[in-house]
Amino acid sequence: MEWKASYRLLNYCKHLFHRRWTPNFHYFKTFYTSGCRYYFNQPSVLIKPYIGNFQQAFQTFKHPSVSLGMHQRNRCRSQYRCFASQATIIQRRSDFSTISSEDLSYFKNILGERGVVQDEETLDAVNTDWMRKYKGTSKLMLQPRTAEEVSQILKYCNSRSLAVVPQGGNTGLVGGSVPAFDEVIVSLSHMSKIISFDKVSSVLVCEAGCILENLITFLDNQGFIMPLDLGAKGSCQIGGNVSTNAGGLRLLRYGSLHGSVLGLEVVLANGTVLDMLSTLRKDNTGYDLKHLFIGSEGSLGIVTKVSILTPPKLSSVNVCFLACKDYESCLKLLLEARRKVGEILSAFEFLDHDAMDLVLKHLEGVRNPFPSSMHNFYVLIETMGSNESYDREKLDAFLLHSMENDLMSDGVVAQDITQASSCWHIREGIPEALMKAGGVYKYDLSIPVEKMYDLVEEMRVRLDASAKVVAYGHLGDGNLHLNISTPQYDDNILAQIEPFVYEWTSKHKGSISAEHGLGLMKANKIHYTKSSETVQLMATIKKQLDPNGILNPYKVLPSSLLTKN
Amino acid sequence: MKIMVAIKRVVDYAVKIRVKPDKSGVETKNVKMSMNPFCEIALEEALRVKELGLASEVVAVSVGPSQFTETLRTGLAMGADRAIHVEAPENIYPITIAKILKALVDVEKPGLLFLGKQAIDNDQNQTGQMVAGLLKWPQGTFASKVVLDKEKQVATVDREVDGGIETLCLNLPAVITTDLRLNQPRYATLPNIMKAKSKPIKKFTLQDLNIEIKSDLEVVEVTEPPKRKSGVIVSSVDELIDKLKNEARVI
Ligand SMILES: Cc1cc2nc3c(=O)[nH]c(=O)nc-3n(C[C@H](O)[C@H](O)[C@H](O)COP(=O)(O)OP(=O)(O)OC[C@H]3O[C@@H](n4cnc5c(N)ncnc54)[C@H](O)[C@@H]3O)c2cc1C
Ligand SMILES: Cc1cc2nc3c(=O)[nH]c(=O)nc-3n(C[C@H](O)[C@H](O)[C@H](O)COP(=O)(O)OP(=O)(O)OC[C@H]3O[C@@H](n4cnc5c(N)ncnc54)[C@H](O)[C@@H]3O)c2cc1C
Numbered sequence: 001m002e003w004k005a006s007y008r009l010l011n012y013c014k015h016l017f018h019r020r021w022t023p024n025f026h027y028f029k030t031f032y033t034s035g036c037r038y039y040f041n042q043p044s045v046l047i048k049p050y051i052g053n054f055q056q057a058f059q060t061f062k063h064p065s066v067s068l069g070m071h072q073r074n075r076c077r078s079q080y081r082c083f084a085s086q087a088t089i090i091q092r093r094s095d096f097s098t099i100s101s102e103d104l105s106y107f108k109n110i111l112g113e114r115g116v117v118q119d120e121e122t123l124d125a126v127n128t129d130w131m132r133k134y135k136g137t138s139k140l141m142l143q144p145r146t147a148e149e150v151s152q153i154l155k156y157c158n159s160r161s162l163a164v165v166p167q168g169g170n171t172g173l174v175g176g177s178v179p180a181f182d183e184v185i186v187s188l189s190h191m192s193k194i195i196s197f198d199k200v201s202s203v204l205v206c207e208a209g210c211i212l213e214n215l216i217t218f219l220d221n222q223g224f225i226m227p228l229d230l231g232a233k234g235s236c237q238i239g240g241n242v243s244t245n246a247g248g249l250r251l252l253r254y255g256s257l258h259g260s261v262l263g264l265e266v267v268l269a270n271g272t273v274l275d276m277l278s279t280l281r282k283d284n285t286g287y288d289l290k291h292l293f294i295g296s297e298g299s300l301g302i303v304t305k306v307s308i309l310t311p312p313k314l315s316s317v318n319v320c321f322l323a324c325k326d327y328e329s330c331l332k333l334l335l336e337a338r339r340k341v342g343e344i345l346s347a348f349e350f351l352d353h354d355a356m357d358l359v360l361k362h363l364e365g366v367r368n369p370f371p372s373s374m375h376n377f378y379v380l381i382e383t384m385g386s387n388e389s390y391d392r393e394k395l396d397a398f399l400l401h402s403m404e405n406d407l408m409s410d411g412v413v414a415q416d417i418t419q420a421s422s423c424w425h426i427r428e429g430i431p432e433a434l435m436k437a438g439g440v441y442k443y444d445l446s447i448p449v450e451k452m453y454d455l456v457e458e459m460r461v462r463l464d465a466s467a468k469v470v471a472y473g474h475l476g477d478g479n480l481h482l483n484i485s486t487p488q489y490d491d492n493i494l495a496q497i498e499p500f501v502y503e504w505t506s507k508h509k510g511s512i513s514a515e516h517g518l519g520l521m522k523a524n525k526i527h528y529t530k531s532s533e534t535v536q537l538m539a540t541i542k543k544q545l546d547p548n549g550i551l552n553p554y555k556v557l558p559s560s561l562l563t564k565n
Numbered sequence: 566m567k568i569m570v571a572i573k574r575v576v577d578y579a580v581k582i583r584v585k586p587d588k589s590g591v592e593t594k595n596v597k598m599s600m601n602p603f604c605e606i607a608l609e610e611a612l613r614v615k616e617l618g619l620a621s622e623v624v625a626v627s628v629g630p631s632q633f634t635e636t637l638r639t640g641l642a643m644g645a646d647r648a649i650h651v652e653a654p655e656n657i658y659p660i661t662i663a664k665i666l667k668a669l670v671d672v673e674k675p676g677l678l679f680l681g682k683q684a685i686d687n688d689q690n691q692t693g694q695m696v697a698g699l700l701k702w703p704q705g706t707f708a709s710k711v712v713l714d715k716e717k718q719v720a721t722v723d724r725e726v727d728g729g730i731e732t733l734c735l736n737l738p739a740v741i742t743t744d745l746r747l748n749q750p751r752y753a754t755l756p757n758i759m760k761a762k763s764k765p766i767k768k769f770t771l772q773d774l775n776i777e778i779k780s781d782l783e784v785v786e787v788t789e790p791p792k793r794k795s796g797v798i799v800s801s802v803d804e805l806i807d808k809l810k811n812e813a814r815v816i
Contacts, residue, residue: 220581315595322755369752396762399755411755415639416599417579419752 136179147304155271166298168240171232176519208239227254231428245295247515252476265305269546316388319420322411323375340398347382348476447510566676574636603681609750641761642753663695668774693742
């Protein structure tokens with residue numbers, strides 16, 4: 001094993017050598033290991049550029065610290081924006097209580113001192129969302145360790161009318177995971193046990209606070225993978241993933257969490273613990289209530305345990321990164337890929353010229369596969385199968401055919417895992433690059449694919465030179481991530497974007513939230529996608545499950561529908 | 566001038582290594598195999614030399630079972646002109662590989678032989694040196710920079726040594742083994758991958774080269790390094806001192 005470490009260490013040093021003098025430097029590299037990617041994110045001080053520290057670097061490698069990735073965000077030179085302008089629109093609900101000293105002693109009594117966090121620095125971090133765009137003023141974070149503790153917390157909060165925000169890894173992108181005002185933060189991070197894994201049924205049962213990447217690593221050792229994978233894996237939690245119904249990079253292959261989640265344990269607002277933790281694939285007894293909680297963004301209950309179906313890890317993984325001259329070609333390529341490598345296709349992602357440009361400018365350690373020229377569009381295709389030579393043959397035939405038909409202008413096929421990781425690093429690094437570039441307005445849209453890019457072009461015309469319009473996303477799922485990057489947040493620019501982007505999406509029968517949810521950002525925008533009867537029924541369900549409205553208030557549904565009668 | 570590059574197929578460097586249960590070696594079944602990273606650097610350097618107009622042809626060679634041709638295909642896709650595959654069992658010792666390479670050099674007569682400084686599986690770091698010895702050619706090992714003078718038939722090689730950089734001048738023909746900092750190997754582009762499919766891979770057997778495999782070495786056992794014990798969090802200074810005194814016995 002020694003050679004590996006020394007080789008990697010040298011690699012480390014090489015990076016250090018070039019970047020040691022860059023301010024805010026931190027090492028950031030992805031390893032793509034047999035179908036799973038790992039983020040390595042270590043402060044530079046850890047690694048001294050001498051072999052003498054070999055042991056330490058090796059340990060660091062073998063035991064990648066877990067909550068890395070996104071927790072480093074404090075280092076980003078990003079815009080800071082308080083929630084001020086929005087807060088004027090939403091009023092704090094006056095029927096909610098504020099924390100009293102009796103409340104604190106009650107919580108300390110059930111959770112112990114360690115489970116009650118009032119330390120300012122910690123609170124500052126958990127009050128602020130990943131984009132540093134939304135910021136609450138909560139004075140209290142609770143860290144339960146069992147569903148029973150969650151139950152006691154909620155029962156008490158419900159009786160006291162104390163509002164609550166459930167928080168997972170706090171990587172949500174719609175302001176749903178932080179308080180709007182002074183809601184009590186209930187963090188699931190101390191509920192991170194893996195309960196069971198059964199190889200035959202391939203069902204994993206774990207607590208909600210398990211970090212996605214830890215589950216990926218755990219399963220990797222068993223020869224399995226998680227059915228979802230996303231750029232935030234180093235911080236996001238399975239409970240957060242379920243609560244946002246996160247899509248991610250593998251949805252194309254393994255479908256949404258509505259398919260792979262087999263059971264949940266959920267605590268309702270009044271403290272009732274709902275045991276729906278089935279590990280059965282088939283169970284048609286009555287209404288399948290777990291689906292209510294998948295994607296409800298903490299507004300109906302707190303997810304405490306998850307049972308999930310995991311696919312086997314396949315040994316043959318191929319990644320290619322292709323360049324296309326126009327959007328039309330990307331679509332044709334998608335169609336071809338479905339036809340020719342459909343059964344092994346596991347990801348089909350795209351990014352446009354502006355996204356590539358941004359990543360190359362703002363992200364460290366990125367390697368442009370086509371250094372000699374820029375292209376208009378890029379497509380990342382991943383296949384996963386069980387037979388390397390069969391997969392390669394199919395993939396090569398598809399690529400050859402596409403090349404002959406002029407669907408791509410250039411392309412590379414990763415020859416080893418390191419090259420595959422570098423390709424993924426480009427696609428997965430876009431959100432981080434956007435953060436570093438300044439302010440960003442994010443829109444996560446489902447639009448019929450053939451129309452999808454029209455919106456981007458119209459937006460560029462509307463905004464002209466005032467902002468940079470960046471497009472990327474899960475093309476295979478018809479999911480566009482439209483991002484408008486500006487040096488500073490500017491209400492004039494916002495007025496140019498909204499409501500135009502929502503109206504356009506609505507007109508084309510799309511969804512204004514493909515996978516990120518509504519959160520605080522889009523609670524009042526739900527009508528652009530759902531009929532009023534549907535929204536009304538949602539409000540009825542919400543009122544039924546949470547009559548006092550203490551769970552994640554101001555989020556998901558328009559507040560106007562939830563006032564008490 | 567012709568350049569020959571030796572290439573080895575190894576477990577991909579990003580793969581977590583598992584030792585076989587019977588301790589006979591490392592698990593390679595169902596494991597991603599790739600070109601040894603140092604060999605990739607060697608090939609890249611050879612291609613750059615050729616692109617500078619200082620060489621006419623790059624020949625990639627590999628010694629091993631039939632799957633090694635896949636790795637040679639990667640080499641061809643990166644830009645090697647042709648390849649030679651010597652059919653042989655896996656895990657041959659450096660001295661045998663060096664003899665095979667010498668035999669190939671006698672056939673091909675290259676002006677330069679590039680090798681990776683070591684293969685990341687067995688970490689022997691011997692083949693380059695041994696083949697230079699057998700050929701009686703000058704050697705520049707651990708190269709971090711290579712400059713070729715076509716007129717004078719001289720290669721200037723920077724080597725990374727403990728105290729800094731050592732610069733050597735080698736008369737051609739010579740053996741150069743490559744270190745990590747020499748270059749960043751290119752991606753295999755699609756057009757080149759397609760072209761590589763029709764490039765020739767010539768096969769040799771050990772009999773063809775008149776080489777017999779024998780070794781004075783025997784692998785007794787392969788084991789994993791000992792697992793690091795997980796740490797404990799102590800609740801007080803007193804407990805820490807107690808543990809240091811009574812468990813670790815260091816104070
Ligand atoms: C030979 C045979 C093989 C079968 N194999 C399987 C099998 O492999 N797997 C399996 O899951 N099932 C199987 N079934 C049972 C299965 O439930 C039904 O075959 C089928 O799904 C029901 O469809 P249907 O249109 O006949 O509905 P019906 O029998 O007419 O109705 C079934 C239920 O659905 C309700 N319903 C029907 N239509 C609607 C509607 N439009 N809106 C609201 N409610 C409605 C009815 O009120 C009733 O409660 C099998 C049945 C038979 C006879
Ligand atoms: C770099 C980056 C890449 C991303 N890529 C993708 C992507 O490809 N696809 C995608 O769908 N999303 C993506 N996201 C956003 C995604 O929604 C989140 O990363 C993730 O699913 C949320 O998990 P979390 O644990 O961080 O939840 P949080 O951000 O903490 O919470 C999200 C929401 O869920 C609620 N919640 C959290 N935990 C619980 C619980 N246990 N019970 C009840 N409610 C809970 C919160 O109240 C909040 O409303 C990305 C985010 C980042 C930063």
